[in-house]
Amino acid sequence: xxxxxxxxxxxxxxxxxxxxxxxxxxxxxxxxxxxxxxxxxxxxxxxxxxxxxxxxxxxxxxxxxxxxxxxxxxxxxxxxxxxxxxxxxxxxxxxxxxxxxxxxxxxxxxxxxxxxxxxxxxxxxxxxxxxxxxxxxxxxxxxxxxxxxxxxxxxxxxxxxxxxxxxxxxxxxxxxxxxxxxxxxxxxxxxxxxxxxxxxxxxxxxxxxxxxxxxxxxxxxxxxxxxxxxxxxxxxxxxxxxxxxxxxxxxxxxxxxxxxxxxxxxxxxxxxxxxxxxxxxxxxxxx
Amino acid sequence: xxxxxxxxxxxxxxxxxxxxxxxxxxxxxxxxxxxxxxxxxxxxxxxxxxxxxxxxxxxxxxxxxxxxxxxxxxxxxxxxxxxxxxxxxxxxxxxxxxxxxxxxxxxxxxxxxxxxxxxxxxxxxxxxxxxxxxxxxxxxxxxxxxxxxxxxxxxxxxxxxxxxxxxxxxxxxxxxxxxxxxxxxxxxxxxxxxxxxxxxxxxxxxxxxxxxxxxxxxxxxxxxxxxxxxxxxxxxxxxxxxxxxxxxxxxxxxxxxxxxxxxxxxxxxxxxxxxxxxxxxxxxxxxxxxxxxxxxxxxxxxxxxxxxxxxxxxxxxxxxxxxxxxxxxxxxxxxxxxx
Numbered sequence: 001x002x003x004x005x006x007x008x009x010x011x012x013x014x015x016x017x018x019x020x021x022x023x024x025x026x027x028x029x030x031x032x033x034x035x036x037x038x039x040x041x042x043x044x045x046x047x048x049x050x051x052x053x054x055x056x057x058x059x060x061x062x063x064x065x066x067x068x069x070x071x072x073x074x075x076x077x078x079x080x081x082x083x084x085x086x087x088x089x090x091x092x093x094x095x096x097x098x099x100x101x102x103x104x105x106x107x108x109x110x111x112x113x114x115x116x117x118x119x120x121x122x123x124x125x126x127x128x129x130x131x132x133x134x135x136x137x138x139x140x141x142x143x144x145x146x147x148x149x150x151x152x153x154x155x156x157x158x159x160x161x162x163x164x165x166x167x168x169x170x171x172x173x174x175x176x177x178x179x180x181x182x183x184x185x186x187x188x189x190x191x192x193x194x195x196x197x198x199x200x201x202x203x204x205x206x207x208x209x210x211x212x213x214x215x216x217x218x219x220x221x222x223x224x225x226x227x228x229x230x231x232x233x234x235x236x237x238x239x240x241x242x243x244x245x246x247x248x249x250x251x252x253x254x255x256x257x258x259x260x261x262x263x264x265x266x267x268x269x270x271x272x273x274x275x276x277x278x279x280x281x282x283x284x285x286x287x
Numbered sequence: 288x289x290x291x292x293x294x295x296x297x298x299x300x301x302x303x304x305x306x307x308x309x310x311x312x313x314x315x316x317x318x319x320x321x322x323x324x325x326x327x328x329x330x331x332x333x334x335x336x337x338x339x340x341x342x343x344x345x346x347x348x349x350x351x352x353x354x355x356x357x358x359x360x361x362x363x364x365x366x367x368x369x370x371x372x373x374x375x376x377x378x379x380x381x382x383x384x385x386x387x388x389x390x391x392x393x394x395x396x397x398x399x400x401x402x403x404x405x406x407x408x409x410x411x412x413x414x415x416x417x418x419x420x421x422x423x424x425x426x427x428x429x430x431x432x433x434x435x436x437x438x439x440x441x442x443x444x445x446x447x448x449x450x451x452x453x454x455x456x457x458x459x460x461x462x463x464x465x466x467x468x469x470x471x472x473x474x475x476x477x478x479x480x481x482x483x484x485x486x487x488x489x490x491x492x493x494x495x496x497x498x499x500x501x502x503x504x505x506x507x508x509x510x511x512x513x514x515x516x517x518x519x520x521x522x523x524x525x526x527x528x529x530x531x532x533x534x535x536x537x538x539x540x541x542x543x544x545x546x547x548x549x550x551x552x553x554x555x556x557x558x559x560x561x562x563x564x565x566x567x568x569x570x571x572x573x574x575x576x577x578x579x580x581x582x583x584x585x586x587x588x589x590x591x592x593x594x595x596x597x598x599x600x601x602x603x604x605x606x607x608x609x610x611x612x613x614x615x616x617x618x619x620x621x622x623x624x625x626x
């Protein structure tokens with residue numbers, strides 16, 4: 001009797017410890033969010049979001065960094081989404097099995113594991129130097145495009161795989177060719193799912209610092225970028241310099257906190273949108 | 288299109304449609320291969336730059352308008368730049384020295400051992416913290432958590448994975464650093480422990496979600512057999528499910544390790560970046576990634592120092608590739624076993 005009670009107690013304790021581990025992971029997230037909101041919240045105001053920095057970044061807002069981040073993310077998507085979606089179509093619609101498929105998948109997984117600073121090196125050597133694009137929005141966008149490509153491929157693949165096979169077969173039975181089937185039957189159904197992948201890819205691109213460090217981001221600029229060949233300011237880099245490189249680090253801390261909060265808000269907003277779309281899709285599919 | 292055709296997809300086989308089909312197949316195939324080509328491209332470009340670091344020196348600059356006497360009074364490395372140029376790196380220096388000082392006035396050195404040790408130290412510390420917590424969390428989510436808890440926790444873990452490394456590094460400076468400084472009585476808390484804790488947080492999502500998938504893949508029959516033998520749920524999880532999923536969990540840990548090795552901004556901001564060989568966890572360390580991030584912006588294009596940074600990048604690339612491939616092989620073995 002006592003032995004069974006002891007067993008029962010040890011089981012409950014054990015499960016509690018495991019649950020505590022899960023709680024710890026969640027707490028890490030809440031710790032990050034709480035600290036940013038509690039300390040950074042007071043820095044946020046309309047002028048913070050709508051004005052450029054003034055007085056050597058000790059006053060004013062972060063508008064150029066917000067614009068730069070959105071601009072470079074857009075370039076990233078223009079490059080990575082068509083390529084990633086096409087690659088996913090090849091993997092799900094043209095070569096589902098076989099050694100080529102497996103080989104490509106291996107490459108995608110390894111590409112996802114390449115350190116972001118290595119993408120930065122690659123971007124400097126290829127885009128900035130070899131292709132002569134210079135340090136620019138374009139170079140950074142392309143570098144980030146390479147980095148987000150594996151994620152966009154994987155997410156698009158998930159969406160394509162979720163399209164039931166019988167709709168494909170029905171189209172083929174009506175006499176459609178493979179491309180016609182993809183264009184008129186598969187893609188329309190997979191599009192919302194692919195959109196979540198695109199949004200998540202954008203969130204990743206917006207938060208990366210190391211790949212843009214040497215491919216186009218600037219400390220401070222007098223005006224917003226006018227073309228894709230211009231340099232730009234970006235939220236993550238702005239935060240980095242305010243936190244480590246500024247000569248009055250303590251003085252600009254509120255601005256750094258505010259920048260971190262805006263960056264997190266942009267990324268969480270994108271994530272929430274993606275999760276929301278996915279949730280609705282699942283509901284529709286069940287219904 | 289003929290009038291007789293009522294289907295949206297009629298006239299299946301004209302030369303035009305056949306050509307279009309082949310064209311689309313080719314284009315999609317090319318896009319599919321892009322991942323392979325990019326990976327190959329990164330490898331080749333880094334390899335070429337690395338080869339340059341070991342073979343291509345810089346030519347002497349000449350007297351630069353200085354008299355012989357002025358030249359003889361210059362520091363040794365500057366005198367060399369004028370008279371014999373900069374010599375390429377030697378392999379024994381690169382892989383055998385702990386001194387990284389490409390801009391020294393006395394003697395240039397390109398040894399990566401200190402950085403490599405720093406990277407490994409921070410990574411191992413991160414894993415030491417993240418593996419027990421991450422696997423524990425995965426076991427809870429996969430074996431015990433009520434459905435609703437799982438539905439809430441899993442998106443939260445995804446969000447944690449999306450927190451940018453620069454924000455985590457920032458919190459390392461403003462929150463964790465002061466805490467560590469107070470605990471250990473140091474002027475600032477920017478050291479290996481700080482970086483390790485932050486990297487643990489950053490690799491947790493990978494470890495949790497991949498481990499959870501591995502645990503989920505263990506067939507129900509294993510658990511039922513264990514219950515039939517009288518084991519309770521905890522015992523079943525610890526003695527049957529986790530050991531059965533071990534290869535998948537190892538793969539998860541390797542993936543987390545790959546992320547930690549390659550993480551740049553967090554360690555750059557939180558570890559203090561002292562370039563000496565680390566002797567303890569409370570030392571300020573400078574990792575492979577941080578070195579590239581610090582120096583690439585300042586070094587002139589085409590110099591030995593410039594190429595040396597690509598050589599460091601090549602080491603990082605190979606290191607993470609090996610870790611990822613091992614994790615891949617282990618994971619596949621795990622999946623093959625239970626499918």
